[in-house]
Amino acid sequence: MPETTTPTTRESKHQATALRVERNAVRLVLRHGFDNVTVDMICEASEISQRTFFNYFKTKDAAVIGADVPHVDEAKAREFISSDSDLLAELLTLMMTMAANLNFDEKLMTDRIIVFGQNPDLMHKQMERMTRVTAEVTELVYLRIRRAAGQPPVEQAGVEPAVLEQDLRDQAELLTNAIMGVLRFVATRWIPTPDSAAMPGASGSSEGQVAPSREQVLEHALSLLRRTLRTP
Amino acid sequence: MPETTTPTTRESKHQATALRVERNAVRLVLRHGFDNVTVDMICEASEISQRTFFNYFKTKDAAVIGADVPHVDEAKAREFISSDSDLLAELLTLMMTMAANLNFDEKLMTDRIIVFGQNPDLMHKQMERMTRVTAEVTELVYLRIRRAAGQPPVEQAGVEPAVLEQDLRDQAELLTNAIMGVLRFVATRWIPTPDSAAMPGASGSSEGQVAPSREQVLEHALSLLRRTLRTP
DNA sequence: TCGTAAAGTGCAGTAACTGCAAAACATGGC
DNA sequence: GCCATGTTTTGCAGTTACTGCACTTTACGA
Known part of the structure; x- marks a missing residue:
């Protein structure tokens, strides 16, 4: 052996x-x-x-x-749980790092993204894969918001700690699902513009902004999200 | 002819x-x-x-x-656009009415929901179908928030009305996608509990609450959503 | 009752996928 | 170097979803 x-x-x-x-x-x-x-x-x-x-x-x-299923990185998970800054931003970032996995082949990854852009069905399949780890992510969110709520798991005054806990679980699941939607939105903006793929040099459009970087797109989405949530 | x-x-x-x-x-x-x-x-x-x-x-x-693709009802669409009360609630309701379509066969519908519960792949297919009308819904949301913003389409002071408009479009798309996630969450809670499907009468569980109605689930999800959004 | 267009069907073919058992291969012990 | 052993690769036969084409049946209007 x-x-x-x-x-x-x-x-x-x-x-x-x-x-x-x-x-x-x-x-x-x-x-x-x-x-x-x-x-x-x-x-x-x-x-x-x-x-x-x-x-x-x-x-x-x-x-x-790609054969490798998206998964949560241990270290990032711990970091996420114990952080106290912007929940939305960090959750979104966490999930994006899941999607773009360990594969260090840059060419393959960008090509794949282009394929996603050209073929919606495959994008759906990818999102479907993501939902397979929804449970894990939900757990992380739950742990974080429970901690943030300052509640040790089952220590509470009255008769209904279980109810409160269940509510937190529901909140976590709800948030995870909603963020998944945001992720989809981000993904669509993330896809290389057809132009930039074809011509690295200036082809006619004024700005030199070749293709929005992940960070840019994410930042944009977040500011948009915050504004949207503030409005209604 | x-x-x-x-x-x-x-x-x-x-x-x-x-x-x-x-x-x-x-x-x-x-x-x-x-x-x-x-x-x-x-x-x-x-x-x-x-x-x-x-x-x-x-x-x-x-x-x-089911053969019939989810679609937005004209009347409801108009009503949605011109309403000024809770955006989230109304959007969610709108999308739920899309999913549960004109089919008046009650048995078929509930059976189908059970099937969805037992077979995640089919649920995904259904959600995928929903995303096909995402563009339409996005348009509705856009029209509504643009109206709410008090902006006639392209009348603005400075040089950048196009930018503002694009921002509103992005907001609409983002919101639609996020709500789609919430819808998924609602769907999972909506599925008849395995117990209630088997035994209409009391089988041993204490509460007589057979299965949560659509309204209940929706209401719960909304209150949860509001609370979640207020927290961070 | 009849002509026509639509709906239903049989058949042959393609492509994704699976199980099984043989063949090719790599590896470690001698 | 060579053999025994376990793993990988492969061929083959079969199943199932799905499509195009040509033919039959059916419903409808005249």
Whole structure:
């Protein structure tokens, strides 16, 4: 029962193949559109059999939007829970860092975002994935607002601590879901403008502002959100 | 070119068949689970050929979640735009009336909701459908908040009315997306409790509150939302 | 009652996906 | 270097959702 064998060949080869397939998938979809790309095409380009493809990815979608499921980073989670500044901003940031995952392949990531822009269905799939971790995020929000409410879990005067707690849970879930919507909004603004993708240089539009950075978009969305909430 | 012919036989027969298929689809899915129900099974139960099935419904999903796409009612839209009371509440109500559509078959509707509860994928599909009308709703919200802001479309002092208008559009879109999240939350609470579905009478749980009505759930969500927004 | 257009159907084909069992391969012990 | 062993890859056959096309049946208006 050899524990940590050579930490490489087996696993790294697997990862290399997965990455190659994902790249080919995204490239092909970018060129021909999702519906016009068959699994066989991706397989041929990646030099694997169809059966192997489905060993790597559960669905055709998965190859295009990426195999790795969004998840919450431990450290960030702790930081989030114990912070006391802007809840909305920090929650939104947290969820964005989940979406843009560990993948350090910059090209692949931006290409993917473009694909999302061109193919709403895939964007939905991605959002659907996000909702799979909703429960986790909700838990984090709950822990934070409970702490902020200054309540040790079940210590309360009267007869109904359970009710109050449930209310906090509901609030957490509600907030998480709402922020998910905001995230969707942010995502749409985040997609590279068709112009900027085509022409890095000035093509005719006056401003040199190539494509809004994540931070810019997020900041804009937040200020907008705050203003919106203040109005009614 | 006869305009309004007999308003019945042709069309009503079509609707009757569609309804029959939907009922069978929901019934079968409820009994066996979505993945264990084939289109052929639905066809056999409904006494139509598979080819006809796909003439009625684009996908297997469509038969289960219903053929009719959510849409905004003209009258309600106008009412919404010109109202000045609680924006959040009215927007949420508007979207809920979209989801629960014209179908007057009570049984079918509740069964469907149960199906949604048992099969998250279908719930997602339904939400995805909702997002298809996001643009429309956004437009309504925009019209309302623009009116509330007291701005006739493009009449403004300085050089940047376009910017202000775009900001209002962004606000509308953001709000719509966020409310969609709230709607999702409401939906989860809306699903009949497994208990109440099984046993109408008292089975052991103390309260006689069988299942929260739509109004109750909505009211709860709204009060929760308001409290949540006041806190941070 | 008949002609026409619409609705329903059979059939053949494509594409995503699954299970199974054989083949190819990598790895560690000798 | 070579063999035993477990893992990965693959081929193959089958299922299911879905589509286009051509043909039959049906409903409707004249």
